[in-house]
Amino acid sequence: MKIPKLLQFAVLVLIAYGIFKAPGWFGVPIPGSLIMMYMFFAVVTILLVMTSTEKSAQELFTPIKALVDDPSKAMTRNVVFAVIPIIGAVIVFNQVKPSFEAPVELRATHPAPPSTLRAFNKSFNIGTLENPMRKLAKEDPAKFKELVKEGGVVYYRNCFYCHGDKLDSKGHFAQGFNPLPLPFQGKDTIAQLQESFVFWRISTGGPGLPKESTPWLSSMPIWKDLLTEDEIWKAILFIYDYTGNVPRSWEK
């Protein structure tokens, strides 16, 4: 039996919705804002495919036309014309009704660094700065390992309260902050950054963030007032080493 086009359309839309909602059933929901965008384009694509040939378009639209034109479908028409506005009203009501939930924020979490950084009584060029200890990974692996270990000590004395003992941003204090501390695990945070960027973020903390995209609301301390330059570089070695990431290098 051939399934009517309009029904096919409805089923496909529902399948798409189910696919986007499914991760939520396993505790990793796709955010509602993104599902809305995904659904918009899923519906558009399904419509485009179904109207790409005249025959298919007619099959899709004929029942809709009949619903409007055909006097014998008056009862169905009345039901549909009543139900659609009600569904629309429910959606609108749910979107605008007052709630105790904090409003959604459109946040940029990737700040642009300055071109130069003043710290430890000198000036660093962020556009060319490299970790002075990184070269030891090849030149003196034993020494490098030692530095990573020392970096670990720096990390666990200062950073792990927020960034977590597994560097996954699940430290003791983490849930008290909004935005949450940055996780270092995965391939999409520090793996994408040069070490100079990380050095700048650690050195100047929340107050060193640029003026645009405020309020950053970062609770990161100004570590250059609390740690030495070497300690910061060592901590950077540690966070890359622990997570198995290698920092992005400058393009030659």
Place this chain on the structure above:
Amino acid sequence: MATKDERYDKMAYEFIKVSITAYSITAIIGGLLAFSLFMFYPDFMKYMTRLFGPTMLAYALIFFAESASLYIYYYGWHAMHYGFLKWVHLTIGLVLNAVGTMLMFLANSWVTFMLSPGGVDAAGAFQGDIWKVIHNFLWNPINLHRFVANIAYGGSIVGAYAAYRFLSARNETEKAHYDWMGYTANLIAIGALLPLPFAGYWLTAEIYAYSQQMGITLMGGVFAWLFITQAVIIGALFLSANYYLWCGMERSPGAYRYTKYIKYIAGVIAVCFLVWFTPHTLILKPWELKTLGGQYHPFLGPLGIMPAKNTAVNNMLIFTFLSFLLYRRANKIPTVSWAAAGSAIQAAIFIAAILNIVYLGVYYGYFTNTVYKVASSVPQVASTLTVIISCMVIDVLMFKGAKDVGEFRWGKMPQRSQYALFLLAVSFTWLMGLMGFIRSAIRQHWHVYTVMRDNSLDAFTPTIGYAAKVVSIATVIFMAIVIFIFWLSQLSAKKQEDKSKLHPEVIPYEPAAKPLKPETETE
């Protein structure tokens, strides 16, 4: 001149008529912009004039050359229509394009100087070499990007014009002509759209290389969400371009052999599109934030970074090209003996390229380090270009002297397909406004980046919502002007009937005149 097909001549003449009005409006708006800049930013303009004075003079002179070639090209159309004179006419047309491109390159140097000043010292003082000022760091990347984009945009505007005339056509001949015109224009637009992301990628990489700060502001920081909007509009461009090709298969009686593949192509393009606009930093409700445990999604987070985007866009391009290949062969049956082998080789090239693109994106993007994360984009682009060039060459050779399945039916297009052409033009305009704003705004509080600050009291970087509204309003105004120009071109072709000659009985009585005889019998 190559095909001797009169339709090309008619299309070019028709559109140069439209361009004449557009040219005047461009000059008026350009003047308005220049006066506004001098009025609102006198010190900045004084600085720019001091640096770029000679180029501004050259600009004015080249503008004269453009006007001269445009008017000779237009008014000399019928006087230079055959034989050698047609070659002269064609040459004037090429000169018109060349001087127009020179004008664009000159104006680009002003704009790119503001982003990446060259030929001046840290305080902005001129070092004596005007070429260094013109040939600043971002000049060539933007020249290339705008050159390709202008071809694509020009194609889309001609397409919109053809759609407008198709929808208002009064007979089948007109419909067929404007259908053909829309198809040709769309082909030009898509042809230039395919390499455009690569030119854009080069420009962005150069911005990042020039200033990490500007690069991150552009795509990771304050303008990141406008880039998501850009991704959505680019996706709309690809979908509408594909949709037009799919609908275009209706013209071919043999298309039924290929229409079954449309749903798969659409599926791949849709998936790529979703990856393309998935943001890295998500908009989360508090409960979602709590459930996910952070701003980044464990599965979608990796889709938010460049290796995923590059993989998606390259596949989108390849599948758009596949739509075009299917459209091309919809009405043809190859007669060469190696047709089956040719198709198999094409399929193999497609599969190999897709696998290579996905492998490069996944392996180099997520399992290697450092610079390879983005450098893998170059071999990905090479794979895409290999598919396009090699498959096109095979296709042309394979379908040389091919049999037609039936009569190709120009004009047999559903009306809805024409709205895809409109959408293409609107999307391009919108994108241009949006990206133009971002390109300009990444300087933030600088008139000339790191050299001259914008110290105006009311200077501010617009919020993304405000900017999006202004760009959208500008798009609406621009499209209204374009429609006005289209309407004007139709108006010029209309002739009012002299009703006095058609209906002598309505002529007022004039005692001194001789009795009138109708020249035309109406009944």
